[in-house]
Structure formats: structure tokens, C-alpha cells
Amino acid sequence: MSGPPEPQEVYLDHAASTPLRPSARDAWLAAAERHHANPTGSHQAAREARRALDRAREQVAAALGADPGEIVFTSGGSEADNMAVRGALGARSPEAVALTTQAEHHAVHDPVERSGGVFVGVDERGILDLGDLADVLRCRDGEVAVVSAIAVNNETGSIAPLREVADIVRDLAPGAWLHTDAVQAPNWIDVAAETAGYDLISVTGHKVGSPVGTGVLVVRDGVELDPLIVGGGQERGRRAGTPDVAGAVSFATALTETVEQREGSVERLRVLRDALIDGLIDRLGDRVLVSAARTNGDRSHIAAGIANVCITGVQSEALLFLIDAEGLRASAASSCSSGAQDPSHVLAAMGVPRDVALGSLRLSLGHTSAASDVERAIEVIAAAVERLDRFGGG
Secondary structure, rough: OOOOOOOOOOOOOOOOOOOOOOOHHHHHHHHHHOOOOOOOOOOHHHHHHHHHHHHHHHHHHHHOEEEEEEEEOOOOHHHHHHHHHHHHHHOOOOOEEEEEEEOOOHHHHHHHHOOOOOEOOOOOOHHHHHHHHHHHHHHHHOOEEEEOOEEEEEOOOOOOOOHHHHHHHHHHHHEEEEEEEEHHHHHHHHHHHOOOOOOOEEEEEOOOOOOOOOEEEEEEEOOOOOOOOOHHHOOOOOOOOOOOOHHHHHHHHHHHHHHHHHHHHHHHHHHHHHHHHHHHHHEEEEHHHEEEOOOOOOOOOOOEEEEEEEEEEHHHHHHHHHHHHHOOEEEOOOOOOOOOOOOOHHHEEEEEEEEHOOOOOEOOOOOOOOHHHHHHHHHHHOOOOOOOHHHOOO
């Protein structure tokens, strides 16, 4: 005897990982079937695989405003971030430090923290405090190896003033490499234009619709890094290991399509995102706070497809359990913490009180999102909150 039917899935966790684009799936399958050879070999099959890898490198470079030789393929954004921070530190004197913001992804935050680095504050919108950055750099006596500023925050969607950051760093720490974690960025901003003054740029495939397992670090010409992975001369000696040709081809396809469609997608998804937030406020009132727009409600600095809200009086862990049972996929803090729902260090840096942050919910839209997803999400979340209210908030 079969049980009740599974509820239809509503996927609003694109900031964690977005569904595979059909074009990227087709590109991966074709490359995986054709290019089984190691592209570092010398026979014909190897040469064909290398040509496919080179074409993918050229596509990624064009999308990111880089030269093909500046593209280093990695296993994803976390490796690219670690390569930037730890590689920069390893190439400098032992006294050199890394500097970043208090609201970074853990792939930047943790290497900086472990190395004894310096953290700069963010304002209540989650945006780097430019005055604080300038003050810290002005007061530094020793060498700064790398300054890293996230382009689009993975939890709140706050968009950084990347050009202003670059101006300050070039003026006050001209010897530092400048890095941005742009993993979330290709969907929402013109990465090529905004990061033109950056030495190191991290991007990954599964945020733009290709399979998990492929990313890149843009390493500008002249930037020296101590490699994390050694044992081969691949990627011009910057990252050892047999290249994943199919992964690179799929990633290049998805990234190119994302960049080409970005302007229309941003316009479409901003309407849906705002309808989602406004619908929750209509149903639940002023207990719904937009994490990065708590003061005046302005959402212009938030990526179009990300809605991080705090719902007072409920615990996000209990809320996530209830909405997941109804087919709604979302998250609380970053989804890169082995499933743990700890209070967000990003919200804490923004000054969100702990009791409020414990009710945080990240709803993120992407290329598969539709108005029906928003309507269903509002109904499911409102019903779940009302249920939790009857039991003390979870």
C-alpha cells in the first residue's frame, strides 16, 4: 500500500547550488563521451582533449574579462579561494598578512583566521566599511600579502563596491594582491567590468548551472602564488592534477549562457524576489525583516535573486524542517557547513541580534524559478510559521 504522494518540489536554494542547465548537461555528456584521454598526453586523442580544454579556457576567459593564460581550473570555489589566500601568503615573507571582511564565505574567512590575518567590518547592509578598510591599511606596519572582498555575499546577497575597494587598496597597499570571491556574482553583476582591477578572482560552476566539481581562479599575469597542489606541471605549474575536460567544457557553456542572459534574468528575478518578500510581509507582518535592508527597506544593493529574511519568534531549524516536508527547499545560513545550522557569522557582523538571526531564512532564486514557486513558498512558509507559533516557535 503506497503512502501519500510527495509534494511537488519548489527549489529556492539556488545560492547553494543551481539546477543543471540543459546546455551544460549536453556539453558535459558530449565531452565525456568523446574526450576520455588525458589532455596532457601526446597522442591524437590527448591532443583533441587538450583542444577542447583550451576552447573552454578561452570561453571562460572571455566571460570573465581575462586572458586564457590567466584561467586556472580548480575543483570549485572553495579551492579557488584557498588558492588565492594561502597561495598569496605562501609566496610572501612569513610576516605578511591577509586581510578580509567579517562577512566572507568560510573558504576565505577560515584561511585568513588560521593565518592570524586581519578582519575589516561591514555595515548593517553587509557591505564592506570602506572607511574601516582605509584606516586598517593606513595603520598597518607590516606587509599585506592579499586583500579579499566578496563580490556578492552568499548569505545576504549584498553587493560589494568592488571598484572603490580596489582604489583604496591600490592607494594604501599597492604591493598587496587583490582578490574577490565572485562565486555568486556571475548571475547578478558584470564580473568582467567590476573586477577589471583585481589580481585574483574565484568562480565556480555549480552556481551557474554546470555540475559540481569545476571552478576557476583567475590569476592575472605577473601574480605569483605558492601552489596548494603540487606533483605535476598542469595549469602552468599553478595547480597539479589531470584536468577534468568534460567539467571545464560544461562550466564554460553554463558561464557563457549565464553572462549572455544575465540582464534579462536580473530583471525577471528581481520582480519575483520582491514579490516573495512582500508576500511574506503581507502574511506575517513586521516580524519579517530583510536582513540586509533592516533600516529603510532599500533593496537596491542586494542581488536580484537572493532574499535573506529573519522571521522573529521562530527557530530557522524547525522552520526548515516543516517547509522541507512540504517540498520547499531553502536554507538558513550558508549551505557549506556540513548541514549544520549555526548562527550566521555574516548576520552577526551586520549587527543582527542573535535571537533574530536564529530565525533567518535564505530563499534564493535562479534560472528555473517561476511565479508559481513564489506563490507556493509564501503559502508554505506562512503556514509553517503559524504552526510553530502554536508550539512556542520551535
